[in-house]
Amino acid sequence: MNRSERRATARPSGQATPAALCQAGFAHLQSGRNAEAELCCQQALTLDEQHPDALHLLGVICFHAQQPDAAVEWIGRAVRQAPKAEYSLSLATILERQGRLEDARQHCSQALRLKPDDAGLWNHVGNLLWQLAQSDEAVLHYQQALTLNPQYWEPAQNCGMLLLELGRHAEALECFNTAEKLNRNSAALYQMRAVCLSAVNRFDEAQADYETSIALDPGLAETHNNLGLLHWRFGRLEQAFACFDRALALRPDFHAVLNNKAVVLLHLQLLDEAFATLQRSQAAAPDDAQTLFYLATLQLLTGDFERGWLAREARWRLPSVGLVDRGFSQALWRGDQPLEGKTILLHSDEGLGDAIQFARYVPMVAALGARVILELEPPIQQCLGGIAGVAECVSRSSPPAFDLHCPLGALPLAFKTRLDTIPLAEGYIPAPPAARVKTWQDRLGPHTRFRVGLVWAGNPDHKNDHNRSMALRALAPLLDCEAQFVSLQKGVRDQDRAFLAERRDIVDLTEHLTDFSETAALMSCLDLVISVDTSVAHLAGALGAPVWTMLPFNPDWRWLLNRDDSPWYRSMKLFRQPTRGDWASVVDDVRRELERQLAARRAQRATSRR
Structure with a gap:
């Protein structure tokens, strides 16, 4: 017989009241004597079949017996008899376990109306709202819980976790700071605060928090991984690999760590080791989009286009890449x-x-x-x-x-x-209109010297910008060549603005570069473009204009390896860093090549005058 249909068969003894029987039943339940607890409930309901405490307790007993539907029915009857916060919270807890989150939230809200000063209830409702993706409301509930009880660390940590998930790192940091004062023994808390500190560029503090987290609990593989990423960011390769290896010792199939280790190996051009690590990652998580994307990068970089293009489509499943599925019906x-x-x-x-x-x-x-x-x-x-x-x-x-x-x-x-x-490597963008080119010729003045366009930095928001861009000052050795240098650099950074102002030998007309059609017209007035890996280099190559592209040690996949030309653009020559971060050698190579071209140009002119 279902519990919701039962009637007590045992008669109560003596002068026991429903309240006394419920108290005894609760004591039995706490001691694990469920059958005795149920008997007390039955006896109480024999005396008063609508006794709310008995109805509630019987529902709790059903829940412990893994009969959630019966539990909801009994506790629902108790709520209808006497709206108590305790009953509503019990009912909400069971509904939450059943996945009925909106129903659970409604009963939790009812409990809050009955006990508005209960910080634990505010925290509980905040958790439910988080699950319902009602983030702003959840934050407000956590904040109210802290207002009611400033020593209650759980809503501070919960609020920090939610804000971290939302990418609101500065606000999350404040919450974690509060939680840390109240609970200094949580390894997870220090780990999460370190993530926030990294996001707001407070890297030394982030490292300290990661190390504190590891001291509290060395068994958290995620913390070792995150610390490894921090070391990698600052070029501390030995420490980075040590952290990744510690994480993998704890979780050998931790594919995210394997991916990170593979990326570091790739940046060091240790390609065989990178491939092996990614294959190990793929064995652990065969359909992981990040692993497939990194494999695609390696395959394309090494010229394996057949597999690389297909694997690269995993990018659509990567939030970090920032692609948006347009949702077209076509x-x-x-x-x-x-x-x-x-x-x-x-x-x-x-x-x-x-x-x-x-x-x-x-x-x-x-x-x-x-x-x-x-x-x-x-x-x-x-x-x-x-x-x-x-x-x-x-x-x-x-x-x-x-x-x-x-x-x-x-x-x-x-x-x-x-x-x-690869199609149309000789150029495919039409030449700019003659009138627009003439406007630029007039701005530049007489073409008496070899004209060289310069681009030294890309979009600062690009994830690899710290590797592909350089400071303008790094080009100083080049500027002594007998050429007219013309800036093609949009969005000059603060660190470069002062140097650009000092070098009057660099013509800067970039205020007129309103779009790429203007840049193309200006390029048509130049003899050569020298650029880092950015959109201007692509534009020059697509126009078929001579362009020298300066590449970091670990280049983007499209530039391949160990070659000074590009199959994508026949007018392009590549200059590569011999070691990580060595722009000086690249600039020296570019200078020597430019001087050779200038010398050849002078010799040609001298010959033509004879």
Whole structure:
């Protein structure tokens, strides 16, 4: 017989009251004597079949007996008889265990109305609201719990964890600081506070917190991993590897740590070890998107395009990459559907440089019979909109009707591109209008010296910017060459502004560079572009303009390894760091090559005068 249908069969003894029987039943339950506790409830309900404490206690007994539906029924009856905070909280707890979070929240809120000064209740409701993704309300409940009881460390830590999850690191840090004063023995708390400290660039304090966390509990593999990442950030490679290895000793199949270790190995160009580590990671988590993405990076870097393009599509499952699934109802084109008579939307999915690089495929798509709509960010719209095969160039805000779509970055996969089949490496962006070029010629004045455009830094928000960009001062040895240097650098950083102001030999007309079509027109007036790995280098290569690209020791996958040319851009020459961070050697190599070109130019002019 179901407990919700039972009636007591035993008669109460003596002059026992329902209240006394419930008290005895509760004592039995606390001691683990569930049968005796149930008997007391039955006797109490014989005396008063609507006695709320007995109904509540019987529901609790059912819950302990793993009969949640019966428990909800009994406690629900108790709530209807006498709305007590204790009853509502019990009912909410059971509903929460059943996954009925909204129902649980409603009963918790009822308990709060009955006991508004109960800090524990405010914390409990905060946890429920967090699970319901009602983050702002959850934060307010945690804060109220702390207001009611400033010594209550749990809502401080819970609030910090939620704010950390939301990326509100400065606010989370305040919560963790409060929690740390109340609970100095939580290894997890120090670990989470260290994550926040790193996010707000307080790295020394972050390291101290990681070390405190490890001292409190050396068995947390995540802490060793995070400390390893911190060491890696500052080039402390030996310490980084030691931390990763300690994490793996605790959890040999910890694929996130294996991935991190592989990335460090990749940055050191220890490719065989990186591949082996990623294969170990893939064995632990075969469908992990991060592992597949890192494998793709290695495969593309080493020229294995066949596997690399396919694995690279894992990027769509990585929040850290920042790609957004557009949610189009139209089908994704992967190169396997006929395009004759169809309209296809080709849309930019990564950075400006990526869009420029992969826009080379537009004529190929058009050649399959498609009407091509090219969707781009405004700075490159006018420049790329003239590529052959573009029927319409639009911004993201209002794409017109189309039949199929494909991200630009997926086109190499759609066309099964290999190293020897990269299309249009000689250039594919049309030459800028003559009138616009003349405007730049007039701004620059007489072309009496060899003109060299300079770009020394990329977007500071790029995750690899600290490796690919340099300070303008690092180019000082180059500036002594007999050439006219022209800045193509947009967004000059504070550290470079003063040096640029001192060097009047660098022509700076970048205030007129309103978009990439203007940059292309200026490039048409130059003899050479020298750039770090940024969108301007791609633009020069796509125009077919001479460009020298300066690369870090661990280059982006598209520049491959051990070569000074690029199969993507025939007009490009590559200059690579011989060791990590060694821009001085790169600048020396560029200077020597530039001096050779200048000497050859002088000799040619002398010959022509004879």
